[in-house]
């Protein structure tokens with residue numbers, strides 16, 4: 001099957017922080033790929049904005065280098081790159097001052113989609129929103145894209161929502177969580193709601209438990225100072241893991257429509273039970289054998305910030321009564337692997353004996369690497385010798401269903417195109433973010449009040465020992481972390 005590419009409207013996209021790391025690694029190479037795919041109409045323009053004193057030409061050179069570094073060689077086409085670069089402009093602007101705003105206003109065109117990507121530190125979001133509005137650069141149809149982190153607790157998230165709301169309506173604000181842009185995450189909704197097969201089983205009666213794992217091999221090298229004020233709970237659970245949990249747990253929306261989907265996700269967040277401290281394991285990676293420990297990376301020898309967290313989470317509603325969701329995420333773990341695993345219950349009556357080799361059905365949704373889905377089912381082991389069972393995967397990987405998996409847009413590409421189309425389905429609404437913090441805050445406050453220290457774990461391991469116990473005591477096991 002050939003994937004369809006539908007061009008989006010003509011746009012002017014201003015990237016505040018256009019010279020920064022995120023723009024260089026993800027946003028600009030992603031836009032080039034959409035240009036290559038024919039999705040970006042030729043008259044569209046991308047305007048980089050930062051304080052550095054650059055010309056259009058010197059910024060284009062930076063973009064050329066970013067494409068050379070972050071786009072696979074096979075996708076680098078010299079003619080297309082030059083055509084793409086003609087769409088690139090630059091304005092030197094100070095988010096907190098007066099420099100550059102008149103020049104930006106002069107550059108913007110009428111009657112095209114105006115989008116403003118805030119790829120800068122969150123402390124600048126309010127300044128930029130205010131100046132866009134006061135200088136008459138943003139109009140009622142403009143969109144702003146806001147990067148994470150969206151606050152560090154409920155109070156700061158509320159304050160940020162209020163600042164943005166002074167200048168933009170909720171329908172203009174796109175809070176990005178790139179996990180929601182992943183192909184498989186959207187596929188999860190398709191599998192759940194476009195098939196009759198799964199939804200009847202999607203409840204406590206048939207599901208034993210759910211595991212959500214986001215494991216990284218990298219440490220916090222280079223971002224230690226930032227990360228030390230955040231930790232795995234704020235950096236990963238409050239946003240990415242919570243969003244994944246919502247998509248698994250939500251009720252079917254009445255329509256695949258931004259607010260219908262987000263209403264259902266919000267209900268899940270509001271139904272999350274408070275987590276007791278016995279259901280939380282925090283870890284911090286140690287060092288040794290030439291490896292630097294977390295406290296060295298963070299340059300804070302007394303740090304109690306967690307680089308790993310595992311939690312047992314319960315949802316207080318009819319569908320999920322008694323079904324635990326085990327969440328874990330961490331750095332410097334054995335492999336880079338993100339997946340959701342839904343383990344089904346035993347059949348009500350076992351006709352095969354214990355020695356038959358029976359295992360539960362598990363639906364595994366891989367987010368990275370090798371995005372795809374597998375449904376583990378039992379079949380008879382081929383050959384003579386009695387009835388022995390074996391577990392085999394029913395592979396539902398989307399990569400096999402299309403001609404060229406390399407052409408599948410990455411999360412940022414897809415989400416930026418959604419902004420231009422004006423589709424907010426895969427972006428977090430303000431009330432969702434606040435509800436997520438309202439659940440997260442007491443958990444963090446609890447361990448801070450108790451003065452809990454995270455347990456040290458070996459780099460390259462599966463995390464702290466106590467995390468194993470979190471599941472063992474329920475008679476369950478974590479799935480192995482592997483690529």
Ligand code: NAP
Nearest residue numbers: 017018019020021022050051052094095119120121147148
């Ligand atoms: P970065 O590398 O530090 O880049 C910051 C950008 O902001 C630079 O272009 C900088 O250029 C510009 N800037 C700083 N102060 C400014 C001001 N007063 N006025 C105008 N421009 C200013 O940061 P980043 O890693 O790209 O991150 C950007 C945002 O994305 C942050 O909110 C971050 O949390 C989020 N994020 C990043 C990643 C990632 O992988 N990097 C992942 C997820 C989320 P000048 O210094 O020349 O002004």
